[in-house]
Amino acid sequence: MHWFALADEFGLRGQLELACLRAALELVPRLPEGSLLSVNVSGPVLLDERTLALLLEQPALDRVIVEITEDALVQDDAGFHAALAPLVARGVRLAVDDMGAGYSGLRQITALRPAYLKLDRSLVRGVDASPDRAALIEALLHYAGRTGGLLVAEGVETRSELDAVRRLGVPLVQGFHYGRPGAPWPVVLPPGLALAEPLVPRAQ
Structure with a gap:
């Protein structure tokens, strides 16, 4: 988020995201079966x-999941439906990230019928000791099951949280309990930009 904040400050957010997306899509042909x-x-x-043009030129869009945050759905309802329609037609799977982070995108979510609903970690944290959070997750599980989607519990960081979401029937989880972030990617720069000097890792 620090790097994206800097990109916003210099008006380069869009270029940086596009460069990252382009680099990510280059991995698709090398993905494990x-x-x-x-x-x-x-x-x-x-x-x-x-x-949209970058995504639509990819030959294997059925292997791509596009994650969008719930707050983005609230900001531009009609625009998202128009932008996502050709991608879904080509096989892109949609995921709503940070579900339950405090926004009100339920109407848009029901219209989009995403393949994945990713619970914000604020709902998952401490679920093992919170009947209210567990009840809300159960309701979202029921909705996902009725619409053919899958619920993902984000931010699972303890064994007790993992056991709790398993008992509830959440099919997919992610979080530090299973694995920390992997090795850094190569430097990704927007087109036309270059580093003034090589990046050297700082000692911690």
């Missing part, structure tokens, strides 16, 4: 014509 690539795209960038 049966695996999918999930990419996060912000609202303004998803509505950019360059993003």
